[in-house]
Amino acid sequence: MIKTVKHTRDILPSEFSQDTSAQSHRFQHVEAIAREAFRRYGFREIRTPIFEHTELFARGVGTETDIVSKEMYTWTDINGDSLTLRPENTAPVIRAYIEHKMAHQSDLAKLFYIGPQFRRERGQKGRFRQFYQIGVEVIGKSDNPAIEAEVIEMIYWMLTELKIEQTQLLINSVGCPVCRPNFNEMLKREVAPHLPQMCGNCNRRYETNILRVLDCKEDAAIVSKFPSTLNLLCQECSTHFAKFRTYLDARSIPYKIEPRLVRGLDYYTRTAFEITSGSLGAQNSLLGGGRYDGLSETLGGSAAKGFGFALGLDRFVMSLPQDVEDPSVPLLFLAHLGEKAMEYALKLASSLRREGVACAVDFEARSLKNSMKLADKVKAKNVLIIGEDELVKGRYVLRNMSTGEQSELTEEELFERFKAK
Ligand SMILES: [Zn+2]
Ligand SMILES: [Zn+2]
Incomplete structure (x- = not known):
């Protein structure tokens, strides 16, 4: 059997899977909201290809990140191009923003995407090599922190609609190219004496991306003593962060200010945020995002400001309440007894x-009896029983499968009852 x-999986209709974290209607529910x-x-929606030139991610995400250095699916195409299955969707969206000259057509592009991403995960709980993300990017002339607050307000609307509770918003500012070099230098001086006690990742990041040392879970006790990025923000970053808080x-x-919150990717500037959920246990991050002014230039475009977030659909589905209704189950199952009844049932179904x-x-x-069993298996809400007698009388028995209640209806009454829904 193949x-x-x-570390990949099928997402199935509820009829074929008891596992609520892998039922397609729960994915559809999050997507619809x-x-x-x-x-x-x-x-407005943008759909980018699921593969891109490898260089896009090398430049846009950063060669020193775990994603690019260890987790990408990359191959050499027949013509010699190095191609990669997208491990995230921000760099492709910025690539499209530049390629289609969106800057000339609008001051602010507000885009969203929904789709699969690919990383070579090693099987931690709730992580898959093909996983699904929903995200938005706001790209253009403005870097007003009101954009950030509005996106977060929108996320909270979604969380409320989805009945995802016990959430917390964590915010931080990671500075900009003006203030971050000073901070990085100071951080390096502070971290250096502790390096022998710190993990391999931290030792590597000390050289390549010192800021990421701050979000090491393994060395949390040591890291908690290091200075916060907020101590060294330049005037402009400081004002931006204060305004952002006013808008929230x-x-x-x-919200809670989390001075050690830094995003996993190199391109983030200023505002970083994360929403955690109590229902997810230890790996409790539900979604995250931040500002990435400068990414457009990094990818060869003109200067543009950017802000966005991405949420992992697989983890979101795990956080949903158990009782999400499956809209794809049949409202009505037509059970027929005898050849004439079947003919009638097929016609009635069409209408x-x-x-x-x-x-x-x-x-x-x-x-x-067997028809009822089948109706139960496909989780039909109602069964209409059509037998030879019923055909003659022109009245049919309707059974509500959850209450067991039965009533007799004519075809006309049947249409009236169900059309409204
Ligand atoms: Zn700054
Ligand atoms: Zn570490």
Whole structure:
């Protein structure tokens, strides 16, 4: 038997999977609410290819990051091009922003994406080599922190709609090219004497990306003594962060300043944020994002400001309440007894479907008992029983599968009952 590749998985209809973290209707539920949020807040969809030139991620994400150095699926194409399955979607969106000259067409591009990303994960709980992300990017002339607060407000609308509770917003500022070099130098001086006691990652990052030492979980006790990025912000970064907080306050969005919050990727500047959830246990980060002014220049475009976030759909689905209704189960299952009844059932199903009713018809002749079993298996909400007698009378028995309640209806009454839904 050929199986899925290690650390990848199938997302299945609820009929075929008891595992609520892998049911497709739960993914659809998050996507539908995200799309509604994007509609309300004026974000429009962009779909980029799932593979790009490797150079895009090397330059955009940074060669020293774990993603680029260890986790990418890269191959040499027949013509010699080095190509990579996208490990994240911000760099591709900025690439598209530059390629399609969006800067000339609009002061501010507000884009969202929904789709699979690929990283060579090593099987930590809830992590997959093909995983799904939903994200937004706001790119253009303005770096007003009101953009940041509005995006976070939108995320909270989604969280409320999805009934994801016990969340906390963590915020920080990681500075800019003016103030960060000073901070990095100071941090290096502070970290140096502790290096022998610190993990391999920290020792490597000391040379390549000192800021990332601050989010080492392994060395949390040592790291907690190091200075915060907030101590050394330049005047402009400081003002930006203060304004951002004012905008959050104005929306009554509670937050905690987490001075050791730094994003995993090289391109972030100023505002960084993360939302954690109590329902996820130790790996409790639900989503994160931040500002990335300068990424456009890094990728060869003109200067542009940028702010965005991405959420892992796989982890989001795990945080949903158990009772998300599956809209794809049939509202009505037509059980038929005898050849004439089957003919009638098939016709009736066509008409009902034209009226927007999700219904299922059995293609086999079965006993009533076995039909009911099948209806139960596909989780049908109602069963209509059509037998020879019912055909003659023109009245059919409708059974509500959750309450067991039965009623007798004519075809007309049946349409009236279900069309409204
Ligand atoms: Zn600065
Ligand atoms: Zn460490």
